[in-house]
Amino acid sequence: MSSYWNVVRADVQRCVSGKQTPLRRAAIIGVHMGLQAVLVYRFGRLLSASRKRVAVWPLLPVGWLLYGLAAFGVRRAYGIHISLSADIGAGFWVGHFGGVEIMNCRLGQRCSVGQQTRVGHAEQAHGPQVGDGAWIGAHARITGPVRLGNGVTIAPGAYVTRNVPDRALVVGAPGRVVLTGYDNSRILPHP
């Protein structure tokens, strides 16, 4: 349970920092659609992980009802669809909103995705495996059973269907590696 809260805290800390006043932090969480979508996803993952804990079974129907309503709202109102089939590490950041679809994939820790991003496909059970610290730009698509290394940078609009080594910069459709050893820490969002 404590690990669950650490994950949620890491997600929130991508958007707010301890230097801000509590009111400011609450305001950011209130308007940050990506963060709200990630929190709903984490709640759904908590519910599916609680399946084997008999002690919490009475709470599960209410929990699934709340999750269903929240996930439906996030999908329709924000256009952000983070499926529970995706396995996403701590510190996930969704920038802006609209057209985000993440399913049947595994994302490492501290990943960032932009708007209109599609990772994984509903009809492909084995989707992309993305390492830690990946930055996936707006309108990017990653499909198929591909492996992306740690710290990769997918440029906006890139279409990735092949494996990508660590710390590579991928550009274009079809995506090609234009640079290896690219440091994406400069472009990561900071609270």
Place this chain on the structure above:
Amino acid sequence: MWSELAADARLSSRLRWPDQDSSLRRALIWLRSRGLLVLALQRMSHRYMQRRAQHGWTLGLILTRLLLALTRMPIMMVTKCDVGETVDIAPGVYLSDCGFLILGMARIGSGTLIHERVTVGPRAGDAGKPVIGANVWIGPDCIIYGDLGDGATVLPGSVVSIGVPSAAVAAGNPATIIRRQFDNAALRRTLARDIDSGSLAPG
């Protein structure tokens, strides 16, 4: 602000009903155009921001602030658009009614058409915002990081990271200039997207 919005409504109505523009249609289009809703919110936020910097707090500004706080999120949810409040939009701009626009440029010139699912913004880690000229046609699914000159055309699905000169056509991912002198007046007359590829051949 009102005259700018009237110019937007005139352009929207002219695009939708090219041959039957009338003042009644211009009034009715406010009820069904989400692009105009986005423009109205943005123009109000922009004006609020300017007035706030000039005058400090006044009663009118406090009321505007409350109105914006209450309407911003619902309008974003309905239209799926986020247009930055610092963007300087000239009168008479068309934004798609299908939404999914994330716009963070410095300026948009008048007579510009922006279709759905378009992202415009600074390069990641780079503070310089792109400038969109007048009479630009931007197709759906585009991403734009470079400046677009007056009368430029960006074909659907392009990722433009270079500056596009006036009257040029950019296409591809990453985009290249495929034609230097192209008059996009025919494209800007209606909302039809059937581009005559023959007229766009490198010439």
